Amino acid sequence: MKDFIFHVPTKILFGKDQMKNLAGEIKKYGDRVLLAYGGGSIKRTGLYDEIVKIFEDNNIFYKELSGIEPNPRVESAVRGVEIVRENELNFILAVGGGSVIDLSKLIAGAVFLDCNPWDIVIKKEKITKALPIGTILTLSATGSEMDSGGVITNLETKQKLSFGSKYTLPKFSILNPEITYTVNEKHTAAGVADIMSHTMENYFTLNDGAYMQNRLAEGILKTCIHFGPIALENPTNYDARANLMWASSWAINGLLDTGKETPWSVHAMEHELSAFYDLTHGIGLAILTPRFLSHILNDDTVDMIRDFGINVFNINKTDDKFKDAKAAIGALHMFFEQDMKIPMSLTEVGIDEKHLEEMAENAAKHAGGSIRGVVELNKDDILKIYKACL
Amino acid sequence: MKDFIFHVPTKILFGKDQMKNLAGEIKKYGDRVLLAYGGGSIKRTGLYDEIVKIFEDNNIFYKELSGIEPNPRVESAVRGVEIVRENELNFILAVGGGSVIDLSKLIAGAVFLDCNPWDIVIKKEKITKALPIGTILTLSATGSEMDSGGVITNLETKQKLSFGSKYTLPKFSILNPEITYTVNEKHTAAGVADIMSHTMENYFTLNDGAYMQNRLAEGILKTCIHFGPIALENPTNYDARANLMWASSWAINGLLDTGKETPWSVHAMEHELSAFYDLTHGIGLAILTPRFLSHILNDDTVDMIRDFGINVFNINKTDDKFKDAKAAIGALHMFFEQDMKIPMSLTEVGIDEKHLEEMAENAAKHAGGSIRGVVELNKDDILKIYKACL
Structure with a gap:
C-alpha cells in the first residue's frame, strides 16, 4: 500500500428531514448566496420554492444562476462569476446533480482569479482559494457532493476536461433520497x-x-x-x-x-x-x-x-x-x-x-x-x- | 435507512513517511503540547526520540504525561488536566493505542470544565469545547484515531464507561503501519x-x-x-x-x-x-x-x-x-x-x-x-x- 493523505471534511446531512438544517449550515459561512441550478426540474418538484422560502425566512440574500447544462459549459461559469462579483455574494448553493455542483466548484475558485475559468480547467491557472459551497443533491451519480473535482465542457474546442482543488470540496451536502424519486x-x-x-x-x-x-x-x-x-x-x-x-x-x-x-x-x-x-x-x-x-x-x-x-x-x-x-x-x-x-x-x-x-x-x-x-x-x-x- | 449526519473531518496521514508533516500539522493549532503516552514502548522503538527532536527543531514547547494505562484510568486524566493548566498547553499529541488517545480526549474536554473528569464520563458534565488533539497511532484496534469517543476505567467504582463529544475528534492522525511491527x-x-x-x-x-x-x-x-x-x-x-x-x-x-x-x-x-x-x-x-x-x-x-x-x-x-x-x-x-x-x-x-x-x-x-x-x-x-x- 502506498502512502496517502485522506481528508474529507464535507458534512453529509442525509435523509428525508434535513432541509431544516439548510439555513443554519449556510450561515456558518455566508449570507449572500449564489443559487445555482440546471433546468426547471427543481421548480416542478417544489424544491425551488422550498429553498426560496428558507432564504426569505432567514434573511439570506440570493441571486440565481439557472440553466446549467447537463454537460456543464464553461460559458455558464463565466456568467456565474459575473453574478457573484456584481452582487458580492459569499456562498454558493448548488442544487442539482454533478453538472451543477461541478460548475459551482469552478465558479467558486474562478471568482478569486483574474482569468477565464477555462484557464483553470486547462491548468494555466490554479485555484488558491474558493467561495464556500453547499449542495443539495438531486441525482445519484457523479459523487461531486463529497469530492473536490469537476468536469467542464468547452464545445468550442470540443474538450471535456476535469479539474480539482482541495478548496472546492463542499462544506456540506444535503442528500435526500426522496428528491431522486422523479x-x-x-x-x-x-x-x-x-x-x-x-x-x-x-x-x-x-x-x-x-x-x-x-x-x-x-x-x-x-x-x-x-x-x-x-x-x-x-x-x-x-x-x-x-x-x-x-x-x-x-x-x-x-x-x-x-x-x-x-x-x-x-x-x-x-x-x-x-x-x-x-x-x-x-x-x-x-x-x-x-x-x-x-x-x-x-x-x-x-x-x-x-x-x-x-x-x-x-x-x-x-x-x-x-x-x-x-x-x-x-x-x-x-x-x-x-x-x-x-x-x-x-x-x-x-x-x-x-x-x-x-x-x-x-x-x-x-x-x-x-x-x-x-x-x-x-x-x-x-x-x-x-x-x-x- | 434512517436519517443521519456523517461528518469526520479528521485528516489521516497514512504511511511510512508522514512524520515529516507532524510539526506543520501541530502548528496549525498550537505550539505548547501535552505529549501523552503509555508505557516505555515508544522509547524502546525510537519513536519518542524522533518526536522530541521534531519538537526541538520546530520550537514546540512540550510537557509529558506518561504511564497511561492499557485500560486508562480516570486518575491519569486528572494528572493530565493539571499539567495542561500549569503549563498553559494548547494542544495534545496522543502517541499510542486507543487507551492513550481515549484518555487524551477526556483531558482535552475536562480542561475547560471545573469538575472531576469522571463527571464527564458519568454524564454529570458535558464537554462544550476541547483542546485540539493529534494522534500518532501505535496499535491497530480501537479506531480512536478517527472517532470522537473514548472508554475510561474507574477501578475504585469498578466502572468502565464510554463517553464522546464532537469536540474531541482528532484534528489529524498519523498512521504508520511500520510502527505496529513490534x-x-x-x-x-x-x-x-x-x-x-x-x-x-x-x-x-x-x-x-x-x-x-x-x-x-x-x-x-x-x-x-x-x-x-x-x-x-x-x-x-x-x-x-x-x-x-x-x-x-x-x-x-x-x-x-x-x-x-x-x-x-x-x-x-x-x-x-x-x-x-x-x-x-x-x-x-x-x-x-x-x-x-x-x-x-x-x-x-x-x-x-x-x-x-x-x-x-x-x-x-x-x-x-x-x-x-x-x-x-x-x-x-x-x-x-x-x-x-x-x-x-x-x-x-x-x-x-x-x-x-x-x-x-x-x-x-x-x-x-x-x-x-x-x-x-x-x-x-x-x-x-x-x-x-x-
Whole structure:
C-alpha cells in the first residue's frame, strides 16, 4: 500500500428531514448566496420554492444562476462569476446533480482569479482559494457532493476536461433520497453506471496491496447491482434510492483509491464521446467498460477480472481463468443491458464511425500521449475499443 | 435507512513517511503540547526520540504525561488536566493505542470544565469545547484515531464507561503501519478481534435497509480474516499491518452505522470483564462474541447470522438455516481460536464464576436496566452468556 493523505471534511446531512438544517449550515459561512441550478426540474418538484422560502425566512440574500447544462459549459461559469462579483455574494448553493455542483466548484475558485475559468480547467491557472459551497443533491451519480473535482465542457474546442482543488470540496451536502424519486429510467440507469464506473476505475489495479479498499469497492458494486434494478422497477423505493445515493458519494470521495495508484481509463475515453456528441456520461461509460475490459484481458489482468466476476457477480470459478474472466465481462454487459435497460452500443445512441479516429486521437492527447491506466492504451488501442462499441 | 449526519473531518496521514508533516500539522493549532503516552514502548522503538527532536527543531514547547494505562484510568486524566493548566498547553499529541488517545480526549474536554473528569464520563458534565488533539497511532484496534469517543476505567467504582463529544475528534492522525511491527502476537490478535467486534456490533442489525453499510462491513471483516493470520505469522508484513491499521479506523468512524440504529451489545458485556479483571479488551470481545451470537440465535436472527457466514466466511448454504447459522458462529470461533491463537474461554484468562453474577447485574445496570441491542439482553441473559464463556 502506498502512502496517502485522506481528508474529507464535507458534512453529509442525509435523509428525508434535513432541509431544516439548510439555513443554519449556510450561515456558518455566508449570507449572500449564489443559487445555482440546471433546468426547471427543481421548480416542478417544489424544491425551488422550498429553498426560496428558507432564504426569505432567514434573511439570506440570493441571486440565481439557472440553466446549467447537463454537460456543464464553461460559458455558464463565466456568467456565474459575473453574478457573484456584481452582487458580492459569499456562498454558493448548488442544487442539482454533478453538472451543477461541478460548475459551482469552478465558479467558486474562478471568482478569486483574474482569468477565464477555462484557464483553470486547462491548468494555466490554479485555484488558491474558493467561495464556500453547499449542495443539495438531486441525482445519484457523479459523487461531486463529497469530492473536490469537476468536469467542464468547452464545445468550442470540443474538450471535456476535469479539474480539482482541495478548496472546492463542499462544506456540506444535503442528500435526500426522496428528491431522486422523479429521476427517470434513463438517468437512473446512467447514474448507476456512473457510480459503478467510478468504483471500477478505482478497483481495477494490479498488486498494490490495497486489499481492504477493493473489498469495499466490491461492496459498493454489489449495492448498485442489488438496488439499480429495484430503483428502475419502483422509482419510489426509499431504500433503493438511499443506498444508491450514499453509494454515489463513496465511490469517488477518495476512500477507494487510498493507498493505490488509480489512473482512470474509461472516463478519459468517455469524455471524448460526450464532448463530441453531448452523450449522457453514464451511458457512455456503460457502453465502454465491458469493451475496455475485453481489450485489456491478458495474462497480467486475467486474475483481476476473474476475481471481479467471482466477488461481485458470484460467477462460478472454473479451471479456465480466461473463461471466468470473460464470464465476468459478460455479466457486467448483461447487467447494464438487461437489468438497467441501457442501450449498449454507440450505434444505438446515434454515434457512427465518423469521428472515432479524431476522438481516439484526442483521448490519447488529453491524457498526455496515451492513457496510462492499469494497461497503457495508445491511440490505436482506444480506436479499437471505440470500434468494438459500434 | 434512517436519517443521519456523517461528518469526520479528521485528516489521516497514512504511511511510512508522514512524520515529516507532524510539526506543520501541530502548528496549525498550537505550539505548547501535552505529549501523552503509555508505557516505555515508544522509547524502546525510537519513536519518542524522533518526536522530541521534531519538537526541538520546530520550537514546540512540550510537557509529558506518561504511564497511561492499557485500560486508562480516570486518575491519569486528572494528572493530565493539571499539567495542561500549569503549563498553559494548547494542544495534545496522543502517541499510542486507543487507551492513550481515549484518555487524551477526556483531558482535552475536562480542561475547560471545573469538575472531576469522571463527571464527564458519568454524564454529570458535558464537554462544550476541547483542546485540539493529534494522534500518532501505535496499535491497530480501537479506531480512536478517527472517532470522537473514548472508554475510561474507574477501578475504585469498578466502572468502565464510554463517553464522546464532537469536540474531541482528532484534528489529524498519523498512521504508520511500520510502527505496529513490534506489536506482539497477543496484542495483534486482540487488536484484530477489537476491529472485528466494532464492525460486527454495527453489522448485526435487522431489516434497516442499510444494505451498502453491511456490504462495507463484510469487506472490513474479510480484510481482518485475510490479514490477521499473516500479521501473526510475519509481523513485518507491511500490507498486512497497513490493511489492519486502515481497517481499524473504518470499523468505527461512523460510516458503518450511518442510517441504522446500532445499539452495541458485546462491548457492554466486555467492559464489565475488563473493569473487574483488567483483561485485554479485544480478548474479552473475542471470547464473548460467538457465545453472544449463539444466545441470540432465533427465528428472527437466523437469516442475519447465516448471511454473515455466507458472505464473510464463505460457508456453504444448505437448506437448513439454523445449521448454516451455527456453522457461521463456529467459523468465527475457530478463526479466533485457531488462526488468531486467542484463548477462547474465561477460564483460560483466569476468570471464574466468582463475580459473574455481579458483573451481569452491572452490565445490565450500566445499559439502563438491560442491553437493548439487536436482541434485548436482561441480567439473566448476560449471566448465561458469561457462563457459556467459562
